[in-house]
Amino acid sequence: xxxxxxxxxxxxxxxxxxxxxxxxxxxxxxxxxxxxxxxxxxxxxxxxxxxxxxxxxxxxxxxxxxxxxxxxxxxxxxxxxxxxxxxxxxxxxxxxxxxxxxxxxxxxxxxxxxxxxxxxxxxxxxxxxxxxxxxxxxxxxxxxxxxxxxxxxxxxxxxxxxxxxxxxxxxxxxxxxxxxxxxxxxxxxxxxxxxxxxxxxxxxxxxxxxxxxxxxxxxxxxxxxxxxxxxxxxxxxxxxxxxxxxxxxxxxxxxxxxxxxxxxxxxxxxxxxxxxxxxxxxxxxxxxxxxxxxxxxxxxxxxxxxxxxxxxxxxxxxxxxxxxxxxxxxxxxxxxxxxxxxxxxxxxxxxxxxxxxxxxxxxxxxxxxxxxxxxxxxxxxxxxxxxxxxxxxxxxxxxxxxxxxxxxxxxxxxxxxxxxxxxx
Numbered sequence: 168x169x170x171x172x173x174x175x176x177x178x179x180x181x182x183x184x185x186x187x188x189x190x191x192x193x194x195x196x197x198x199x200x201x202x203x204x205x206x207x208x209x210x211x212x213x214x215x216x217x218x219x220x221x222x223x224x225x226x227x228x229x230x231x232x233x234x235x236x237x238x239x240x241x242x243x244x245x246x247x248x249x250x251x252x253x254x255x256x257x258x259x260x261x262x263x264x265x266x267x268x269x270x271x272x273x274x275x276x277x278x279x280x281x282x283x284x285x286x287x288x289x290x291x292x293x294x295x296x297x298x299x300x301x302x303x304x305x306x307x308x309x310x311x312x313x314x315x316x317x318x319x320x321x322x323x324x325x326x327x328x329x330x331x332x333x334x335x336x337x338x339x340x341x342x343x344x345x346x347x348x349x350x351x352x353x354x355x356x357x358x359x360x361x362x363x364x365x366x367x368x369x370x371x372x373x374x375x376x377x378x379x380x381x382x383x384x385x386x387x388x389x390x391x392x393x394x395x396x397x398x399x400x401x402x403x404x405x406x407x408x409x410x411x412x413x414x415x416x417x418x419x420x421x422x423x424x425x426x427x428x429x430x431x432x433x434x435x436x437x438x439x440x441x442x443x444x445x446x447x448x449x450x451x452x453x454x455x456x457x458x459x460x461x462x463x464x465x466x467x468x469x470x471x472x473x474x475x476x477x478x479x480x481x482x483x484x485x486x487x488x489x490x491x492x493x494x495x496x497x498x499x500x501x502x503x504x505x506x507x508x509x510x511x512x513x514x515x516x517x518x519x520x521x522x523x524x525x526x527x528x529x530x531x532x533x534x535x536x537x538x539x540x541x542x543x544x545x546x547x548x549x550x551x552x553x554x555x556x557x558x559x560x561x562x563x564x565x566x567x568x569x570x571x572x573x574x575x576x577x578x579x580x581x582x583x584x585x586x587x588x589x590x591x
Contacts, residue, residue: 169185176384176391179395181543182371185373192258193257195256196255197367215354240258243256249478250403260272262374277384290351293350326427329411404429410578424500430480434547441564445507446475452519457484467496468496471486490585521561528558
Protein backbone atom coordinates (compact mmCIF):
# COMPACT_ATOMS: atom_id res chain seq x y z
CA UNK A 168 0.00 0.00 0.00
CA UNK A 169 1.33 3.39 -1.02
CA UNK A 170 -0.03 6.76 0.16
CA UNK A 171 0.45 9.92 -1.90
CA UNK A 172 -0.57 13.34 -0.62
CA UNK A 173 -0.60 16.37 -2.88
CA UNK A 174 -2.53 19.50 -3.83
CA UNK A 175 -4.42 19.82 -7.13
CA UNK A 176 -6.76 22.69 -8.05
CA UNK A 177 -7.22 23.82 -4.47
CA UNK A 178 -7.96 20.24 -3.38
CA UNK A 179 -6.06 18.41 -0.67
CA UNK A 180 -5.64 15.03 -2.37
CA UNK A 181 -4.80 11.68 -0.80
CA UNK A 182 -4.26 8.73 -3.15
CA UNK A 183 -3.98 5.31 -1.55
CA UNK A 184 -2.62 2.87 -4.11
CA UNK A 185 -3.49 -0.73 -3.28
CA UNK A 186 -4.51 -3.90 -5.15
CA UNK A 187 -6.50 -5.19 -2.16
CA UNK A 188 -9.87 -4.14 -3.61
CA UNK A 189 -11.60 -4.78 -6.93
CA UNK A 190 -13.14 -1.33 -6.85
CA UNK A 191 -11.88 2.22 -7.06
CA UNK A 192 -13.48 4.43 -4.42
CA UNK A 193 -13.25 8.16 -3.92
CA UNK A 194 -14.71 10.65 -1.46
CA UNK A 195 -14.89 14.43 -1.80
CA UNK A 196 -15.36 16.24 1.52
CA UNK A 197 -16.49 19.84 1.87
CA UNK A 198 -15.25 21.14 5.22
CA UNK A 199 -16.37 24.30 6.99
CA UNK A 200 -16.90 25.50 10.55
CA UNK A 201 -20.22 24.52 12.12
CA UNK A 202 -22.43 27.61 12.00
CA UNK A 203 -26.00 27.83 13.29
CA UNK A 204 -26.88 30.41 10.62
CA UNK A 205 -26.28 28.16 7.61
CA UNK A 206 -26.02 24.59 8.92
CA UNK A 207 -29.52 23.60 7.76
CA UNK A 208 -28.99 24.92 4.25
CA UNK A 209 -25.60 23.23 4.00
CA UNK A 210 -27.13 19.96 5.18
CA UNK A 211 -29.76 20.17 2.43
CA UNK A 212 -27.36 20.92 -0.45
CA UNK A 213 -25.93 17.38 -1.00
CA UNK A 214 -29.46 15.98 -1.29
CA UNK A 215 -30.45 18.64 -3.84
CA UNK A 216 -27.29 17.99 -5.88
CA UNK A 217 -27.95 14.25 -5.86
CA UNK A 218 -31.57 14.70 -6.97
CA UNK A 219 -31.22 16.51 -10.28
CA UNK A 220 -28.55 17.90 -12.58
CA UNK A 221 -28.76 19.70 -15.89
CA UNK A 222 -28.11 16.56 -17.95
CA UNK A 223 -29.83 14.14 -15.55
CA UNK A 224 -32.86 16.17 -14.40
CA UNK A 225 -34.61 13.41 -12.45
CA UNK A 226 -33.68 10.71 -9.97
CA UNK A 227 -34.70 8.10 -12.53
CA UNK A 228 -32.26 9.43 -15.14
CA UNK A 229 -29.64 9.93 -12.44
CA UNK A 230 -29.84 6.28 -11.41
CA UNK A 231 -29.93 5.08 -15.01
CA UNK A 232 -26.60 6.84 -15.58
CA UNK A 233 -25.09 5.06 -12.56
CA UNK A 234 -26.22 1.73 -14.03
CA UNK A 235 -24.45 2.59 -17.28
CA UNK A 236 -21.27 3.16 -15.25
CA UNK A 237 -21.23 -0.60 -14.57
CA UNK A 238 -23.45 -0.27 -11.51
CA UNK A 239 -21.48 2.52 -9.86
CA UNK A 240 -22.83 3.87 -6.57
CA UNK A 241 -22.90 7.45 -5.38
CA UNK A 242 -23.62 8.29 -1.76
CA UNK A 243 -23.76 11.42 0.36
CA UNK A 244 -23.50 12.11 4.07
CA UNK A 245 -23.63 15.09 6.41
CA UNK A 246 -21.60 14.95 9.61
CA UNK A 247 -19.95 17.05 12.25
CA UNK A 248 -16.59 16.40 13.83
CA UNK A 249 -15.38 18.68 16.60
CA UNK A 250 -16.02 22.22 15.38
CA UNK A 251 -16.38 21.18 11.74
CA UNK A 252 -19.37 20.57 9.47
CA UNK A 253 -18.48 18.05 6.77
CA UNK A 254 -20.46 17.25 3.61
CA UNK A 255 -19.29 14.11 1.80
CA UNK A 256 -19.85 12.82 -1.73
CA UNK A 257 -18.55 9.30 -2.27
CA UNK A 258 -18.44 7.10 -5.34
CA UNK A 259 -17.54 3.45 -5.87
CA UNK A 260 -16.83 1.93 -9.29
CA UNK A 261 -15.43 -1.30 -10.67
CA UNK A 262 -11.70 -0.99 -11.17
CA UNK A 263 -10.79 -0.42 -14.85
CA UNK A 264 -8.42 -3.38 -14.90
CA UNK A 265 -11.36 -5.81 -14.67
CA UNK A 266 -13.05 -4.33 -17.74
CA UNK A 267 -12.11 -4.09 -21.41
CA UNK A 268 -8.62 -2.97 -22.28
CA UNK A 269 -8.20 0.81 -22.29
CA UNK A 270 -11.45 1.28 -20.33
CA UNK A 271 -12.33 4.90 -19.54
CA UNK A 272 -14.63 4.09 -16.60
CA UNK A 273 -12.57 6.08 -14.10
CA UNK A 274 -12.62 9.13 -16.39
CA UNK A 275 -16.34 8.65 -17.12
CA UNK A 276 -17.09 8.45 -13.39
CA UNK A 277 -15.31 11.72 -12.72
CA UNK A 278 -17.21 13.32 -15.61
CA UNK A 279 -20.41 12.29 -13.82
CA UNK A 280 -18.99 13.46 -10.48
CA UNK A 281 -18.28 16.82 -12.11
CA UNK A 282 -21.90 16.94 -13.28
CA UNK A 283 -23.20 16.34 -9.76
CA UNK A 284 -20.96 18.93 -8.11
CA UNK A 285 -20.83 21.71 -10.70
CA UNK A 286 -23.87 21.34 -12.91
CA UNK A 287 -27.06 21.24 -10.81
CA UNK A 288 -30.46 21.78 -12.34
CA UNK A 289 -31.15 25.52 -12.00
CA UNK A 290 -33.79 28.03 -13.03
CA UNK A 291 -33.31 31.80 -12.99
CA UNK A 292 -30.02 31.64 -11.05
CA UNK A 293 -31.51 29.39 -8.39
CA UNK A 294 -32.07 25.72 -7.73
CA UNK A 295 -35.30 24.29 -9.14
CA UNK A 296 -38.08 24.98 -6.65
CA UNK A 297 -39.71 21.59 -7.18
CA UNK A 298 -36.48 19.80 -6.30
CA UNK A 299 -35.81 22.01 -3.26
CA UNK A 300 -39.36 21.60 -1.93
CA UNK A 301 -39.12 17.81 -2.21
CA UNK A 302 -35.76 17.68 -0.41
CA UNK A 303 -37.07 20.03 2.29
CA UNK A 304 -39.95 17.61 2.83
CA UNK A 305 -37.54 14.69 3.10
CA UNK A 306 -35.31 16.60 5.52
CA UNK A 307 -38.36 17.20 7.72
CA UNK A 308 -38.92 13.45 7.63
CA UNK A 309 -35.37 12.98 8.91
CA UNK A 310 -36.23 15.15 11.91
CA UNK A 311 -39.46 13.21 12.43
CA UNK A 312 -37.50 9.95 12.29
CA UNK A 313 -35.06 11.31 14.86
CA UNK A 314 -37.95 12.26 17.14
CA UNK A 315 -39.55 8.82 16.77
CA UNK A 316 -36.29 7.01 17.56
CA UNK A 317 -36.14 7.80 21.25
CA UNK A 318 -32.63 6.34 21.67
CA UNK A 319 -31.23 8.83 19.14
CA UNK A 320 -33.58 11.57 20.33
CA UNK A 321 -32.48 11.31 23.96
CA UNK A 322 -28.80 11.13 22.91
CA UNK A 323 -29.12 14.40 20.99
CA UNK A 324 -31.15 16.01 23.78
CA UNK A 325 -28.36 15.17 26.24
CA UNK A 326 -25.87 16.95 23.96
CA UNK A 327 -28.20 19.94 23.57
CA UNK A 328 -28.52 20.30 27.34
CA UNK A 329 -24.87 19.60 28.07
CA UNK A 330 -23.57 21.99 25.40
CA UNK A 331 -26.44 24.49 25.57
CA UNK A 332 -24.27 27.56 25.02
CA UNK A 333 -21.77 25.87 22.72
CA UNK A 334 -21.78 25.38 18.94
CA UNK A 335 -21.58 21.63 19.42
CA UNK A 336 -25.24 21.58 20.44
CA UNK A 337 -26.12 22.12 16.76
CA UNK A 338 -27.15 18.94 14.92
CA UNK A 339 -25.29 18.13 11.72
CA UNK A 340 -28.61 18.20 9.82
CA UNK A 341 -29.41 21.64 11.24
CA UNK A 342 -32.62 22.90 12.82
CA UNK A 343 -36.16 21.90 11.97
CA UNK A 344 -37.44 25.46 12.43
CA UNK A 345 -35.05 26.72 9.74
CA UNK A 346 -36.27 24.47 6.93
CA UNK A 347 -39.27 26.61 5.93
CA UNK A 348 -37.00 29.67 5.66
CA UNK A 349 -34.98 28.00 2.89
CA UNK A 350 -35.69 29.10 -0.66
CA UNK A 351 -34.34 27.92 -3.98
CA UNK A 352 -32.52 31.25 -4.23
CA UNK A 353 -30.80 31.46 -0.82
CA UNK A 354 -29.91 27.77 -1.00
CA UNK A 355 -28.20 28.30 -4.34
CA UNK A 356 -26.22 31.24 -2.90
CA UNK A 357 -25.06 29.03 -0.02
CA UNK A 358 -24.03 26.36 -2.53
CA UNK A 359 -21.93 28.86 -4.51
CA UNK A 360 -20.28 30.04 -1.31
CA UNK A 361 -19.53 26.42 -0.42
CA UNK A 362 -17.84 25.85 -3.80
CA UNK A 363 -15.67 28.95 -3.36
CA UNK A 364 -14.78 28.83 0.33
CA UNK A 365 -15.02 25.35 1.87
CA UNK A 366 -11.79 23.45 2.41
CA UNK A 367 -11.83 20.51 -0.03
CA UNK A 368 -10.38 17.08 0.65
CA UNK A 369 -10.43 14.31 -1.96
CA UNK A 370 -9.44 10.77 -1.08
CA UNK A 371 -9.01 7.98 -3.65
CA UNK A 372 -8.30 4.31 -2.95
CA UNK A 373 -7.66 1.49 -5.41
CA UNK A 374 -5.22 0.03 -7.89
CA UNK A 375 -4.77 3.33 -9.74
CA UNK A 376 -2.05 5.32 -11.42
CA UNK A 377 -1.00 8.47 -9.55
CA UNK A 378 -0.42 10.31 -12.82
CA UNK A 379 -3.80 9.32 -14.23
CA UNK A 380 -5.68 10.34 -11.07
CA UNK A 381 -3.95 13.73 -10.93
CA UNK A 382 -4.74 14.35 -14.61
CA UNK A 383 -8.40 13.45 -14.07
CA UNK A 384 -8.70 15.68 -11.00
CA UNK A 385 -7.09 18.57 -12.84
CA UNK A 386 -9.56 18.14 -15.71
CA UNK A 387 -12.84 17.39 -13.94
CA UNK A 388 -12.59 19.05 -10.53
CA UNK A 389 -11.61 22.62 -11.49
CA UNK A 390 -11.85 24.26 -8.08
CA UNK A 391 -10.08 27.51 -7.23
CA UNK A 392 -7.40 27.77 -4.57
CA UNK A 393 -8.70 28.75 -1.15
CA UNK A 394 -7.74 29.05 2.50
CA UNK A 395 -7.35 25.75 4.31
CA UNK A 396 -9.17 25.02 7.57
CA UNK A 397 -7.10 22.81 9.85
CA UNK A 398 -8.82 23.29 13.21
CA UNK A 399 -11.02 20.42 14.32
CA UNK A 400 -10.84 20.50 18.12
CA UNK A 401 -13.85 22.19 19.70
CA UNK A 402 -12.41 24.02 22.72
CA UNK A 403 -15.68 25.57 23.93
CA UNK A 404 -16.30 24.31 27.44
CA UNK A 405 -17.48 25.48 30.87
CA UNK A 406 -16.68 25.28 34.54
CA UNK A 407 -18.86 22.64 36.16
CA UNK A 408 -20.05 23.86 39.53
CA UNK A 409 -23.06 21.58 39.76
CA UNK A 410 -24.24 18.61 37.70
CA UNK A 411 -27.05 19.71 35.39
CA UNK A 412 -30.15 17.54 35.92
CA UNK A 413 -32.87 17.45 33.25
CA UNK A 414 -36.10 15.44 33.19
CA UNK A 415 -38.23 15.47 30.03
CA UNK A 416 -41.65 13.87 29.78
CA UNK A 417 -42.88 12.17 26.58
CA UNK A 418 -45.28 9.36 25.81
CA UNK A 419 -42.81 6.46 25.87
CA UNK A 420 -42.82 2.94 27.23
CA UNK A 421 -39.13 2.73 28.11
CA UNK A 422 -37.29 5.48 29.96
CA UNK A 423 -33.94 6.71 28.62
CA UNK A 424 -31.14 7.65 31.00
CA UNK A 425 -28.23 9.56 29.45
CA UNK A 426 -25.17 10.86 31.29
CA UNK A 427 -22.71 13.36 29.85
CA UNK A 428 -19.10 13.77 31.03
CA UNK A 429 -16.28 16.12 30.07
CA UNK A 430 -13.21 13.94 29.46
CA UNK A 431 -10.76 16.87 29.19
CA UNK A 432 -8.99 14.83 26.50
CA UNK A 433 -9.31 15.13 22.71
CA UNK A 434 -7.76 13.48 19.68
CA UNK A 435 -4.66 15.68 19.79
CA UNK A 436 -3.74 14.62 23.34
CA UNK A 437 -1.30 11.77 23.92
CA UNK A 438 -3.73 10.30 26.49
CA UNK A 439 -6.37 9.74 23.80
CA UNK A 440 -5.55 6.04 23.30
CA UNK A 441 -5.77 5.46 27.04
CA UNK A 442 -9.19 7.14 26.93
CA UNK A 443 -10.22 4.84 24.05
CA UNK A 444 -9.30 1.77 26.06
CA UNK A 445 -10.91 3.14 29.22
CA UNK A 446 -14.17 3.71 27.31
CA UNK A 447 -13.99 0.18 25.86
CA UNK A 448 -13.60 -1.26 29.35
CA UNK A 449 -16.50 0.87 30.55
CA UNK A 450 -19.17 0.34 27.93
CA UNK A 451 -18.38 -0.70 24.35
CA UNK A 452 -18.37 -4.51 24.40
CA UNK A 453 -20.53 -7.29 25.94
CA UNK A 454 -17.84 -7.92 28.56
CA UNK A 455 -17.53 -4.23 29.49
CA UNK A 456 -18.37 -3.05 33.00
CA UNK A 457 -21.66 -1.36 32.17
CA UNK A 458 -23.07 -4.27 30.19
CA UNK A 459 -21.86 -6.88 32.64
CA UNK A 460 -22.81 -5.19 35.91
CA UNK A 461 -25.73 -2.90 35.10
CA UNK A 462 -27.52 -4.95 32.47
CA UNK A 463 -26.66 -8.58 33.15
CA UNK A 464 -25.98 -8.72 36.89
CA UNK A 465 -28.56 -6.19 38.10
CA UNK A 466 -31.01 -6.40 35.15
CA UNK A 467 -31.49 -2.64 35.31
CA UNK A 468 -31.47 -1.78 31.62
CA UNK A 469 -32.52 -3.04 28.21
CA UNK A 470 -29.39 -1.64 26.56
CA UNK A 471 -26.42 0.37 27.80
CA UNK A 472 -23.25 1.70 26.19
CA UNK A 473 -20.74 4.52 26.35
CA UNK A 474 -19.26 6.63 23.58
CA UNK A 475 -16.49 9.23 23.36
CA UNK A 476 -16.18 12.16 20.97
CA UNK A 477 -12.66 12.67 19.68
CA UNK A 478 -13.08 16.29 18.60
CA UNK A 479 -15.18 17.57 21.50
CA UNK A 480 -13.69 15.70 24.43
CA UNK A 481 -16.92 14.38 25.89
CA UNK A 482 -18.20 10.95 26.91
CA UNK A 483 -21.85 9.90 26.85
CA UNK A 484 -23.41 6.91 28.58
CA UNK A 485 -26.86 6.00 27.27
CA UNK A 486 -29.26 3.38 28.59
CA UNK A 487 -32.86 2.20 28.28
CA UNK A 488 -34.34 1.56 31.70
CA UNK A 489 -37.53 0.99 33.63
CA UNK A 490 -38.69 4.41 34.84
CA UNK A 491 -38.79 3.19 38.46
CA UNK A 492 -35.16 2.04 38.36
CA UNK A 493 -33.44 5.28 37.36
CA UNK A 494 -31.97 6.07 40.79
CA UNK A 495 -30.56 2.58 41.24
CA UNK A 496 -29.35 2.45 37.63
CA UNK A 497 -27.64 5.83 37.98
CA UNK A 498 -25.97 4.76 41.22
CA UNK A 499 -24.54 1.57 39.74
CA UNK A 500 -23.39 3.33 36.56
CA UNK A 501 -21.41 5.80 38.67
CA UNK A 502 -19.99 2.86 40.65
CA UNK A 503 -18.52 1.46 37.40
CA UNK A 504 -16.77 4.76 36.73
CA UNK A 505 -15.46 4.76 40.29
CA UNK A 506 -14.03 1.29 39.64
CA UNK A 507 -12.06 2.71 36.74
CA UNK A 508 -10.85 5.63 38.85
CA UNK A 509 -9.72 3.26 41.62
CA UNK A 510 -8.20 0.65 39.31
CA UNK A 511 -10.80 -1.89 40.41
CA UNK A 512 -10.85 -3.88 37.15
CA UNK A 513 -8.90 -6.99 36.23
CA UNK A 514 -6.14 -7.37 33.67
CA UNK A 515 -8.10 -9.93 31.65
CA UNK A 516 -10.89 -7.42 31.00
CA UNK A 517 -8.36 -4.79 29.97
CA UNK A 518 -6.59 -7.19 27.57
CA UNK A 519 -9.82 -8.48 26.06
CA UNK A 520 -11.05 -4.94 25.38
CA UNK A 521 -7.67 -4.03 23.92
CA UNK A 522 -7.89 -7.01 21.53
CA UNK A 523 -11.46 -6.06 20.58
CA UNK A 524 -10.42 -2.51 19.70
CA UNK A 525 -7.59 -3.85 17.55
CA UNK A 526 -9.94 -6.31 15.81
CA UNK A 527 -12.34 -3.47 15.04
CA UNK A 528 -9.42 -1.50 13.66
CA UNK A 529 -8.32 -4.36 11.40
CA UNK A 530 -11.87 -4.86 10.09
CA UNK A 531 -11.88 -1.23 8.95
CA UNK A 532 -9.11 -2.04 6.48
CA UNK A 533 -11.30 -4.65 4.74
CA UNK A 534 -13.76 -2.10 3.39
CA UNK A 535 -12.54 0.70 1.07
CA UNK A 536 -15.13 3.29 2.17
CA UNK A 537 -14.52 2.49 5.85
CA UNK A 538 -10.79 2.77 5.18
CA UNK A 539 -11.21 6.20 3.55
CA UNK A 540 -13.42 7.33 6.44
CA UNK A 541 -10.72 6.39 8.96
CA UNK A 542 -8.01 7.90 6.76
CA UNK A 543 -9.92 11.18 6.61
CA UNK A 544 -10.78 11.23 10.30
CA UNK A 545 -7.12 10.79 11.22
CA UNK A 546 -6.03 13.46 8.75
CA UNK A 547 -8.25 16.00 10.55
CA UNK A 548 -6.00 15.49 13.58
CA UNK A 549 -2.82 15.75 11.48
CA UNK A 550 -2.30 11.99 11.72
CA UNK A 551 -1.82 9.17 9.21
CA UNK A 552 -4.14 6.19 9.42
CA UNK A 553 -1.34 3.74 10.16
CA UNK A 554 -2.85 0.52 11.52
CA UNK A 555 0.44 -0.79 12.89
CA UNK A 556 1.16 2.48 14.67
CA UNK A 557 -2.34 2.62 16.20
CA UNK A 558 -2.03 -0.99 17.37
CA UNK A 559 1.30 -0.15 19.00
CA UNK A 560 -0.22 2.83 20.80
CA UNK A 561 -3.11 0.73 22.09
CA UNK A 562 -0.74 -2.04 23.19
CA UNK A 563 1.38 0.45 25.13
CA UNK A 564 -1.52 1.77 27.25
CA UNK A 565 -1.02 0.80 30.90
CA UNK A 566 -3.49 0.30 33.72
CA UNK A 567 -2.06 3.34 35.45
CA UNK A 568 -2.79 5.47 32.38
CA UNK A 569 -6.38 4.23 32.30
CA UNK A 570 -6.80 5.16 35.96
CA UNK A 571 -5.34 8.58 35.24
CA UNK A 572 -7.72 9.40 32.37
CA UNK A 573 -10.69 8.03 34.34
CA UNK A 574 -9.89 10.52 37.09
CA UNK A 575 -10.07 13.36 34.55
CA UNK A 576 -13.76 12.63 33.91
CA UNK A 577 -16.14 15.34 35.12
CA UNK A 578 -19.84 14.62 35.27
CA UNK A 579 -21.70 17.40 33.48
CA UNK A 580 -25.33 16.50 32.76
CA UNK A 581 -27.95 13.89 33.64
CA UNK A 582 -30.80 13.64 31.13
CA UNK A 583 -33.80 11.42 31.85
CA UNK A 584 -36.55 10.92 29.28
CA UNK A 585 -39.61 9.32 30.86
CA UNK A 586 -43.41 9.30 30.75
CA UNK A 587 -44.08 11.09 34.02
CA UNK A 588 -42.54 13.76 36.20
CA UNK A 589 -39.91 12.46 38.61
CA UNK A 590 -37.32 14.04 40.84
CA UNK A 591 -33.67 13.32 40.27
